[in-house]
Amino acid sequence: MKKVICSLLLLFLYCGNAFGQQSAEALIAESAAFLDEFFKNRFDIRVAVIRFENDSELSDTAMQKIYQMLVSRLENGKNILVSDLLVNFADGRGEFNLSRVDDLHYLLDLKLIQNKSKTGLGLTIFSRLQDKIVAVKYFEEALSKGEMELLNARNFAFSELGFSKLLEFESKKNLMDIQSITGDDGQEQYFFYYPDEIVVYLAREMRLEKSFQIKLEWTRPVYPVLHYEGKLLLLPTGQGLVLTAGNNFSPAAKVMAFHDGQWQEIQKIDFVPCKYLILNQNPYLVGGRYEEGKNYFKDKIYFMPFSDPANRSGIYEKKITPAMALDFSIREGQLQGVHLIDRSYNYHLFTSEFEEKIPSPEKRGASLAALGGEWLAVSDYSRTSDQLFFYDIQNGGQRPVYTGKISGEIQFVSAGVWQKIRGFWTGVWQKRGDPERFVVQFWGKRNG
Amino acid sequence: MAKGKWLLLPLALTLIFAIKPYYGGEINIRLNEPASFNLNTANYSNLIFYSLIYENFFYLKKDGEIFSNVFQEYRYIAASKTLNLILKDNLSFSDGKPLTSKNIQVSLKIFMGLDLFAASKLNKTVKNIRASDNQVGIELLADTPDILSLLTAPELVVLAENEQSFSGLFYPQEWEKNHHLMLKANPFYAGGRSYLDKIRITFAENPLPDIFLSNPNQFKDNFREFDSGIYQNIYLCFLQGDIGQNTKIALFTLLKRFNEATGFKYRELHTLTADEESPVSIRIKTLSPQKTASILKSSDIKLYILASLSNLEKDLTAFLKSSNFKIETLFIDDSQFMAFLNSAAIQYVLIDKIFQKKVPAEEKISRILKESSFNQFNARTLRMLSELDEVKFSNSQELLMEQIARISEAIINDGFIFPLFQKNYSLYISKEWPALEIDYYGRPLLQKTGKNND
Numbered sequence: 001m002k003k004v005i006c007s008l009l010l011l012f013l014y015c016g017n018a019f020g021q022q023s024a025e026a027l028i029a030e031s032a033a034f035l036d037e038f039f040k041n042r043f044d045i046r047v048a049v050i051r052f053e054n055d056s057e058l059s060d061t062a063m064q065k066i067y068q069m070l071v072s073r074l075e076n077g078k079n080i081l082v083s084d085l086l087v088n089f090a091d092g093r094g095e096f097n098l099s100r101v102d103d104l105h106y107l108l109d110l111k112l113i114q115n116k117s118k119t120g121l122g123l124t125i126f127s128r129l130q131d132k133i134v135a136v137k138y139f140e141e142a143l144s145k146g147e148m149e150l151l152n153a154r155n156f157a158f159s160e161l162g163f164s165k166l167l168e169f170e171s172k173k174n175l176m177d178i179q180s181i182t183g184d185d186g187q188e189q190y191f192f193y194y195p196d197e198i199v200v201y202l203a204r205e206m207r208l209e210k211s212f213q214i215k216l217e218w219t220r221p222v223y224p225v226l227h228y229e230g231k232l233l234l235l236p237t238g239q240g241l242v243l244t245a246g247n248n249f250s251p252a253a254k255v256m257a258f259h260d261g262q263w264q265e266i267q268k269i270d271f272v273p274c275k276y277l278i279l280n281q282n283p284y285l286v287g288g289r290y291e292e293g294k295n296y297f298k299d300k301i302y303f304m305p306f307s308d309p310a311n312r313s314g315i316y317e318k319k320i321t322p323a324m325a326l327d328f329s330i331r332e333g334q335l336q337g338v339h340l341i342d343r344s345y346n347y348h349l350f351t352s353e354f355e356e357k358i359p360s361p362e363k364r365g366a367s368l369a370a371l372g373g374e375w376l377a378v379s380d381y382s383r384t385s386d387q388l389f390f391y392d393i394q395n396g397g398q399r400p401v402y403t404g405k406i407s408g409e410i411q412f413v414s415a416g417v418w419q420k421i422r423g424f425w426t427g428v429w430q431k432r433g434d435p436e437r438f439v440v441q442f443w444g445k446r447n448g
Numbered sequence: 449m450a451k452g453k454w455l456l457l458p459l460a461l462t463l464i465f466a467i468k469p470y471y472g473g474e475i476n477i478r479l480n481e482p483a484s485f486n487l488n489t490a491n492y493s494n495l496i497f498y499s500l501i502y503e504n505f506f507y508l509k510k511d512g513e514i515f516s517n518v519f520q521e522y523r524y525i526a527a528s529k530t531l532n533l534i535l536k537d538n539l540s541f542s543d544g545k546p547l548t549s550k551n552i553q554v555s556l557k558i559f560m561g562l563d564l565f566a567a568s569k570l571n572k573t574v575k576n577i578r579a580s581d582n583q584v585g586i587e588l589l590a591d592t593p594d595i596l597s598l599l600t601a602p603e604l605v606v607l608a609e610n611e612q613s614f615s616g617l618f619y620p621q622e623w624e625k626n627h628h629l630m631l632k633a634n635p636f637y638a639g640g641r642s643y644l645d646k647i648r649i650t651f652a653e654n655p656l657p658d659i660f661l662s663n664p665n666q667f668k669d670n671f672r673e674f675d676s677g678i679y680q681n682i683y684l685c686f687l688q689g690d691i692g693q694n695t696k697i698a699l700f701t702l703l704k705r706f707n708e709a710t711g712f713k714y715r716e717l718h719t720l721t722a723d724e725e726s727p728v729s730i731r732i733k734t735l736s737p738q739k740t741a742s743i744l745k746s747s748d749i750k751l752y753i754l755a756s757l758s759n760l761e762k763d764l765t766a767f768l769k770s771s772n773f774k775i776e777t778l779f780i781d782d783s784q785f786m787a788f789l790n791s792a793a794i795q796y797v798l799i800d801k802i803f804q805k806k807v808p809a810e811e812k813i814s815r816i817l818k819e820s821s822f823n824q825f826n827a828r829t830l831r832m833l834s835e836l837d838e839v840k841f842s843n844s845q846e847l848l849m850e851q852i853a854r855i856s857e858a859i860i861n862d863g864f865i866f867p868l869f870q871k872n873y874s875l876y877i878s879k880e881w882p883a884l885e886i887d888y889y890g891r892p893l894l895q896k897t898g899k900n901n902d
Contacts, residue, residue: 115748220546222538224517226640227469293641294471324468343470365469381467409467 006308027141032073034137035347048083049108052094060089068401097395119143163402166444176230177414178425193232218250220281223293225249233273248290271302278333288326297323318354324366331373341366345381360423371415376425379410386410416440463610471897474646474785499891502605503615508888517639518845531595535582540636541613553579555607565811566601567655602889617642641900658878667876677805677890684866685797685823690862698743700866703733714869720856721812728856749775752797754782804865823863
């Protein structure tokens with residue numbers, strides 16, 4: 001295939017720290033610096049906060065932010081392995097998952113205290129191996145009333161510490177999904193899935209260069225749509241790279257493989273594959289089926305054995321709620337949970353056994369994606385401007401961690417990698433400008 | 449509408465789909481019951497109904513932009529005097545049957561055979577229509593770069609070979625005669641499936657549906673009001689040549705007095721179409737009450753009235769009764785009228801015609817001549833129509849106006865039709881559907897109408 005090189009205009013945006021949380025961040029910075037110093041000559045230290053109490057006028061939300069800031073700082077330490085065991089904050093106290101404490105070397109106990117003019121953070125380090133307290137430290141900063149209000153507000157944005165927008169560029173409209181894979185030469189290839197083609201880009205330093213494109217021919221029945229939706233999946237197999245491409249305008253998803261120097265369709269699947277996972281030591285494709293021509297998935301999840309890409313027998317299904325958005329959190333190949341937003345814009349979490357956990361009462365904006373078994377990104381149920389919510393899902397819960405403002409309407413969210421940073425791609429439709437623009441953004445944790 | 453409300457409207461429209469839109473739901477529209485599903489856009493009600501089940505070749509936006517849901521590309525090549533229309537890939541009719549270039553070719557030929565000015569003009573412009581693969585080539589007799597504008601006529605729609613296949617946004621699912629008609633979303637609609645699942649078309653007055661036509665300045669609380677561009681003209685026709693001029697004027701005067709007595713529900717009409725667009729104003733001098741009474745007192749008049757004017761029945765009957773004249777009113781169904789005309793010597797008839805402002809004046813005059821001259825239609829009428837057709841192609845607005853004036857005068861002088869009243873209609877749309885708009889021709893745009901996400 002003729003290689004076509006063309007550069008996309010990339011606009012790299014590094015968000016400024018504009019949230020007025022300087023004193024709180026300073027408090028965290030001092031604490032983190034102390035811990036860095038304390039663990040300086042130790043290696044592969046496994047640490048976790050296992051208690052966090054609040055004796056200040058700050059809210060549980062503010063506590064959660066402070067906790068998250070500290071954990072994010074510690075994650076930067078090369079010799080520290082931080083376990084995030086927080087399950088929830090309630091009534092001035094953190095609730096932690098203590099079942100994994102035996103794996104840790106050091107336990108951290110935090111206490112937030114307030115005196116007349118300042119707010120302090122008490123830090124106690126307990127060595128589990130020595131079975132004793134090895135350090136106690138207290139830091140304090142003057143937190144203004146405004147900063148306290150900001151911390152107490154339901155806003156989880158910490159640009160320097162959490163997810164931030166690392167990349168933004170304009171794309172052709174109707175982009176449905178982005179997936180990437182590391183090539184044999186170690187170079188990252190990015191597959192942009194449009195209704196009529198898949199365009200493959202190569203990362204060249206901080207740019208994307210078009211490498212080639214795969215034209216997609218769809219056959220009847222085709223259901224014309226007002227809103228294109230689709231999922232792309234890349235599967236490295238023993239027979240080479242295989243991709244699947246499904247959508248809401250064709251009832252059949254394509255399975256394509258690279259043969260004889262070109263991409264060829266090797267079979268069709270009558271559902272849209274979303275993820276590849278291992279069940280009972282067998283590889284499976286898992287996905288859903290869009291309501292024809294509409295923007296939501298029907299009420300079934302399909303599992304298809306996928307040891308041989310050309311074989312599509314043995315498909316079985318599970319009943320689920322019709323979903324505006326659907327994704328699967330997978331850890332080490334195993335299904336952890338099914339995340340979806342129903343047609344009333346409510347988030348639902350199903351376990352790997354397809355038992356539903358309590359649905360969230362808050363409405364969401366019908367786009368979501370899970371990054372492994374660690375993070376979940378969900379768009380907002382907003383009429384004026386959109387935003388992304390990032391949740392920590394590592395311990396089976398759904399804990400809000402960060403938010404990021406988006407100018408425009410989020411069309412899709414998918415998990416991905418940019419410059420070795422794991423995060424989320426978003427497709428955003430910006431209608432308020434002239435002309436309208438379709439923008440791709442990458443949100444990741446700059447500290448990795 | 450207050451200025452503030454106008455300001456709120458665009459705001460509502462920009463915010464309505466800030467999140468993923470909801471698919472589903474049903475909307476109710478009140479229309480006249482169609483006679484069949486075969487295309488017939490003779491009146492406004494039909495214009496709306498058939499726009500729901502048949503797809504236009506091209507649409508004209510309010511800002512003048514032309515677009516198509518059926519063609520992915522359309523290009524006029526001056527050198528070969530050909531307009532090439534390239535169909536989108538994999539299009540289907542509502543039953544899943546392929547929508548091909550052959551369907552486009554046949555649909556275009558059917559349109560060109562219709563008795564419409566736009567159709568006859570196109571007929572005189574086109575030399576040949578070729579269909580191949582996904583392309584249709586329209587070869588023209590002369591270089592006509594604005595050929596595309598001729599293809600925006602609302603009557604030019606995509607027809608299937610099978611009567612049960614539809615190209616429009618919806619297709620008929622269930623029809624309970626005299627009660628309602630249910631339309632279902634066409635999953636193969638070329639422009640992309642509608643958010644709504646169904647449209648319920650009701651024919652009854654009550655309860656109030658989501659969309660309907662009615663007199664202006666009503667229902668302010670729960671409905672948004674649009675100028676539908678629709679007006680209804682009422683004419684008094686004299687179908688026999690032996691009616692005396694005095695009787696004609698006396699009956700005309702009596703009906704004018706009826707409008708006055710019932711509070712001027714209708715505007716006075718002084719032309720055959722609309723006063724704003726007509727080059728002539730027809731002034732028929734009314735008689736004094738005494739003279740009217742003396743002429744009509746010995747008359748025995750049977751006034752036939754089309755059923756589409758049945759809303760007049762109560763007031764008119766009471767008015768005529770109070771005037772003590774021997775005038776009997778008989779309401780007759782529109783569809784049976786022509787057959788009834790052949791079997792009875794009808795002298796006096798009250799008819800109505802509904803027009804859309806956007807339709808050219810010459811098209812309206814032509815319709816009046818063809819549809820309202822009844823047994824007065826003769827070789828002279830035919831000649832006037834032909835002359836009108838010729839003048840239309842002259843592209844001279846002056847000549848066109850002259851011809852319209854000549855026809856109007858001739859009709860009035862012949863004394864078979866007197867214009868009486870005009871009534872404007874507003875289109876009311878429930879505030880439950882804030883994103884719903886109407887197009888250039890006054891048709892509600894239902895493709896992107898959806899349930900409010902709140």
